[in-house]
Amino acid sequence: MRPENYEAQSQPPSYDYELNIGPNHPGIEGNYAFKLRLNGDRVIAGRADAGYLHRGFEKLMEGRLWIQNLAITPRICVPDPVPMEVSYCLAVEDLCGLEVPERAQWLRVMQLELSRIAAHFFIFGGHAATTGMYTPMFWGIADRDLILDLFEEMTGGRVYHIYNIPGGVRRDLPDGFGERVTHTLNYLESRLPDYDNLLFTNQVFVHRARGCGPISQQQALEWGVTGPNLRATGLKFDVRRDDPYLVYDQLEFEIPTEDPGDAWARALVRRRELKESIRIIRQVVARLPTLAGPIRCPIPNPLAWNVPAGSTYTRVESSKGELAWYVVSDGGERPYRTHVRGPSQMHAVQVLEQLAIGCRIEDVAQIMFSLDACPPEVDR
Amino acid sequence: MRDIDHQDRGGLLGPLKNLSFFARQPITEPLGPRPASANYRGFHLNDWDLCIGCSTCQKVCDNAAITMVRVPGLPEDPVKGIRNLRPAIDYGRCCWCALCVDLCPTGSIALSREYVHTCLDSELDSYFILPDARGIHGTPYPKGWAKSTDADLVALDRQPMTEQAPAERIDNFAEIVAGYDANQALIEASRCVQCGMCHDACPTHMHAPEYIRAIWNGDLEGAVREIYRTNPFAHTCGRVCTHRCETACSVGHRGAPIAIRWLKRYAMDAVDHERVKQIAAEGRADFISGKRVAIVGAGPAGLTAAFDLVRQGHDVTVLEAQAQGGGMVRYGIPDYRMPADRLDRDLDVITSLGVKIRYNTRVGVDLTMERLRAEYDAVMLGVGLWMGRSTRVPGADQAGVKRAVDLLRAVAAGESIEVPQSAVIIGGGNVAMDIARTLARLQQQHYGEVRITLTALEDLDHFLADADEIREAREEGVQILDARGPQEILMREGQVAGLRTWGVRSIFDQAGRFAPSYDPADEQIHVGDLVVEAIGQAADVALLGEALTEVLQWHRGRLQVDGQGRTNLEWLWAAGDMVRGPDVVSAVADGHRVADSIHAYLSVQEHAP
Numbered sequence: 002m003r004p005e006n007y008e009a010q011s012q013p014p015s016y017d018y019e020l021n022i023g024p025n026h027p028g029i030e031g032n033y034a035f036k037l038r039l040n041g042d043r044v045i046a047g048r049a050d051a052g053y054l055h056r057g058f059e060k061l062m063e064g065r066l067w068i069q070n071l072a073i074t075p076r077i078c079v080p081d082p083v084p085m086e087v088s089y090c091l092a093v094e095d096l097c098g099l100e101v102p103e104r105a106q107w108l109r110v111m112q113l114e115l116s117r118i119a120a121h122f123f124i125f126g127g128h129a130a131t132t133g134m135y136t137p138m139f140w141g142i143a144d145r146d147l148i149l150d151l152f153e154e155m156t157g158g159r160v161y162h163i164y165n166i167p168g169g170v171r172r173d174l175p176d177g178f179g180e181r182v183t184h185t186l187n188y189l190e191s192r193l194p195d196y197d198n199l200l201f202t203n204q205v206f207v208h209r210a211r212g213c214g215p216i217s218q219q220q221a222l223e224w225g226v227t228g229p230n231l232r233a234t235g236l237k238f239d240v241r242r243d244d245p246y247l248v249y250d251q252l253e254f255e256i257p258t259e260d261p262g263d264a265w266a267r268a269l270v271r272r273r274e275l276k277e278s279i280r281i282i283r284q285v286v287a288r289l290p291t292l293a294g295p296i297r298c299p300i301p302n303p304l305a306w307n308v309p310a311g312s313t314y315t316r317v318e319s320s321k322g323e324l325a326w327y328v329v330s331d332g333g334e335r336p337y338r339t340h341v342r343g344p345s346q347m348h349a350v351q352v353l354e355q356l357a358i359g360c361r362i363e364d365v366a367q368i369m370f371s372l373d374a375c376p377p378e379v380d381r
Numbered sequence: 382m383r384d385i386d387h388q389d390r391g392g393l394l395g396p397l398k399n400l401s402f403f404a405r406q407p408i409t410e411p412l413g414p415r416p417a418s419a420n421y422r423g424f425h426l427n428d429w430d431l432c433i434g435c436s437t438c439q440k441v442c443d444n445a446a447i448t449m450v451r452v453p454g455l456p457e458d459p460v461k462g463i464r465n466l467r468p469a470i471d472y473g474r475c476c477w478c479a480l481c482v483d484l485c486p487t488g489s490i491a492l493s494r495e496y497v498h499t500c501l502d503s504e505l506d507s508y509f510i511l512p513d514a515r516g517i518h519g520t521p522y523p524k525g526w527a528k529s530t531d532a533d534l535v536a537l538d539r540q541p542m543t544e545q546a547p548a549e550r551i552d553n554f555a556e557i558v559a560g561y562d563a564n565q566a567l568i569e570a571s572r573c574v575q576c577g578m579c580h581d582a583c584p585t586h587m588h589a590p591e592y593i594r595a596i597w598n599g600d601l602e603g604a605v606r607e608i609y610r611t612n613p614f615a616h617t618c619g620r621v622c623t624h625r626c627e628t629a630c631s632v633g634h635r636g637a638p639i640a641i642r643w644l645k646r647y648a649m650d651a652v653d654h655e656r657v658k659q660i661a662a663e664g665r666a667d668f669i670s671g672k673r674v675a676i677v678g679a680g681p682a683g684l685t686a687a688f689d690l691v692r693q694g695h696d697v698t699v700l701e702a703q704a705q706g707g708g709m710v711r712y713g714i715p716d717y718r719m720p721a722d723r724l725d726r727d728l729d730v731i732t733s734l735g736v737k738i739r740y741n742t743r744v745g746v747d748l749t750m751e752r753l754r755a756e757y758d759a760v761m762l763g764v765g766l767w768m769g770r771s772t773r774v775p776g777a778d779q780a781g782v783k784r785a786v787d788l789l790r791a792v793a794a795g796e797s798i799e800v801p802q803s804a805v806i807i808g809g810g811n812v813a814m815d816i817a818r819t820l821a822r823l824q825q826q827h828y829g830e831v832r833i834t835l836t837a838l839e840d841l842d843h844f845l846a847d848a849d850e851i852r853e854a855r856e857e858g859v860q861i862l863d864a865r866g867p868q869e870i871l872m873r874e875g876q877v878a879g880l881r882t883w884g885v886r887s888i889f890d891q892a893g894r895f896a897p898s899y900d901p902a903d904e905q906i907h908v909g910d911l912v913v914e915a916i917g918q919a920a921d922v923a924l925l926g927e928a929l930t931e932v933l934q935w936h937r938g939r940l941q942v943d944g945q946g947r948t949n950l951e952w953l954w955a956a957g958d959m960v961r962g963p964d965v966v967s968a969v970a971d972g973h974r975v976a977d978s979i980h981a982y983l984s985v986q987e988h989a990p
């Protein structure tokens with residue numbers, strides 16, 4: 002609104018007023034607005050306002066060859082791009098009946114878990130910043146960068162890897178990569194006590210986070226909550242364990258849960274998942290040298306790839322929750338329809354709107370970040 | 382969380398924990414330049430010597446970031462499959478997915494290990510670049526993401542073709558090549574990257590990418606439709622074409638080119654013949670122009686022109702001296718390469734459109750060119766090369782010395798020929814191979830053994846015959862001697878007994894003229910009671926008559942025609958082998974050209990007052 006058009010309106014005094022959070026706001030990783038109705042510093046109602054990152058990917062994908070869509074998929078969720086790639090490839094493989102070589106499956110697991118670690122470090126930092134602590138944020142971003150270095154070496158790209166391809170992966174690991182992964186994991190693991198000291202036993206954080214934005218298990222199930230947010234309500238559900246894909250059924254790892262369902266529990270679940278992901282990657286690093294063989298099964302010429310007609314829903318566990326592609330093929334060289342089930346869609350819209358009611362204004366950003374909602378995934 | 386005690390409120394000394402960080406390395410990135418990883422997907426590098434401008438990168442690019450730019454000065458040769466196009470990248474669109482690298486048929490594109498490009502506002506167009514091997518900034522950065530066997534998305538291996546083993550095929554004229562089955566054809570068709578190099582290289586510019594894609598999509602009738610857009614000799618070219626398309630194929634630069642010829646053959650064999658006739662008749666003019674065209678010679682050139690002209694509503698009569706149509710395809714190419722029944726199908730399609738062929742009608746004997754000129758609005762000559770050339774060595778005029786064309790014609794026409802117990806062939810081209818392998822089969826049938834010697838001027842590296850022909854001839858028992866120059870036909874008791882040859886020192890003189898020099902010390906005698914000369918052919922132009930021969934323009938013994946195949950006479954055209962190189966598909970291309978020219982001439986006549 003331009004100043005010259007602004008006219009002060011004479012209205013009766015009111016206790017209620019409106020406040021816009023966003024569309025640019027450090028409370029969430031992307032452009033996303035949240036309109037609040039407040040009474041004093043209490044939130045009466047919140048309305049999620051998505052759409053600032055709508056790039057029309059699902060429609061765009063209908064006009065592109067199956068393989069060209071590979072470049073779009075990671076862009077749907079920027080902080081955790083790998084599950085997008087992998088589940089899209091799983092969908093195409095399912096429709097085509099492709100058998101992915103074992104080595105490629107292990108490589109995918111490594112990439113998925115590295116991505117989970119990177120995403121969790123990212124979200125830690127953000128969550129800490131919303132409670133006024135900026136050091137964990139700088140640390141989180143800096144430590145995430147070490148994972149990006151590994152990604153650069155493994156996939157050729159730091160953020161958008163485009164490493165998976167239906168049928169397998171595009172490159173084998175460079176020489177000595179296993180040692181470098183182990184080195185980085187050792188370092189990150191040695192950093193965890195620092196994070197605990199700085200954040201998880203920090204009384205400022207503990208007091209701010211406990212009891213903030215609680216979700217009961219019942220509510221979580223009704224609202225479609227998945228991932229760490231669901232496990233923070235005490236329900237042990239993880240796609241990796243309950244509907245295993247790739248080689249997760251051959252790996253040893255725990256599914257951490259917490260009971261309270263509040264922001265504190267959600268942060269703790271992520272913190273404990275970090276350790277499990279490190280454990281998984283160590284198993285992959287130990288296993289990979291025993292797996293010789295191809296990294297991709299033979300696939301048709303990408304320019305003439307007609308995927309058999311049918312539809313499929315392939316889900317994976319991303320750092321945010323259950324992420325899946327619903328893909329429909331009419332037998333052509335382009336998808337007939339694609340739809341991505343981004344877990345953030347539920348977390349950032351219906352859950353956030355409910356949780357905001359009744360909380361204080363300074364907790365809104367914390368609730369947003371503790372849900373780990375990813376706006377590009379909501380809008381796509 | 383059990384291992385984190387969040388009830389621990391710390392002690393008084395808690396803040397002193399900070400001190401432990403003094404001794405640690407900072408967790409920030411160092412500021413100095415740092416090399417990108419060996420796989421990094423940075424800016425594009427393109428080796429212009431390897432790049433052929435096939436535009437596959439442009440086709441697979443997700444974001445339409447690649448524009449093919451014509452670079453003057455670079456080689457452009459459709460026959461070799463090289464265009465002077467090079468990819469230019471718009472980095473406002475590029476997403477660095479490197480699919481262009483993985484799908485590049487030649488492996489010329491790579492991405493560099495270069496992180497940063499930045500510019501002033503006035504240089505915004507520096508985001509649109511035409512990369513060469515030195516990359517975006519002209520500074521040599523090493524390759525990052527490049528072609529590797531891991532990432533290659535081009536299928537380099539061709540589907541194997543089932544062929545008869547030498548032992549099975551040596552005593553009969555059954556077709557050697559079995560053709561693809563449906564599955565093989567599908568897989569082979571799927572390899573095509575649709576670059577269109579084949580289309581550019583083909584003399585008649587067949588729509589190979591389109592029919593290959595139709596085969597891949599299971600639309601075989603669509604494939605036949607694409608084939609008939611440019612080539613009525615579809616069965617023939619599916620079998621014996623010189624397949625310049627495959628030489629130009631971009632996939633052939635690192636692997637085996639797409640088997641374009643076999644795919645055409647597959648499509649033609651797979652579709653019902655009656656349906657093929659319907660498809661070929663699509664788009665035919667539904668009026669009669671009232672113009673009459675006479676075509677002399679029912680070979681590929683003549684019948685292609687006839688096919689086109691009939692489709693345009695003209696009345697076409699083809700005059701053929703032999704008892705059957707097809708010209709050299711029938712009378713020059715042995716059955717094991719080109720079965721007569723498939724040629725009959727091609728002819729059936731052409732005649733089903735209304736082309737009239739008068740067989741056993743030799744122009745110059747049965748009727749004259751003057752009469753043709755009087756009775757028809759236009760006349761086309763497509764008489765082929767039916768006169769075998771002679772080596773003219775001493776003894777070459779003996780009755781026991783034959784020309785390859787004559788023998789091949791006799792065999793194809795079903796005439797009985799005297800099969801020699803041993804034979805010597807002079808010549809190293811495909812016709813020499815044809816006669817050698819034909820005689821080998823006949824010898825096998827009559828005597829149960831093959832005794833054939835083939836001598837050629839060229840050494841094996843410069844043989845004119847296809848490599849496959851040489852290999853298969855050897856498998857069938859033909860002895861091939863390279864770099865031998867014929868000197869004399871040897872006679873014993875009035876009968877041919879063999880050939881005496883000298884070794885060849887060089888074939889051409891310093892000016893590049895044909896002037897073979899021999900080494901008399903390197904003399905060999907080849908025994909044979911038949912000597913066959915297969916060293917080239919000429920057109921028999923006696924049919925023209927003296928008066929016409931006088932009026933027409935000639936160039937080194939060949940009838941001279943313009944770019945449209947027209948002679949210096951307004952009503953007379955010539956096409957095919959007699960004016961252009963001897964292969965079927967060039968003759969077909971010639972036929973189209975002449976038909977266009979005749980049609981234009983007749984149409985103009987129509988509108989003239």
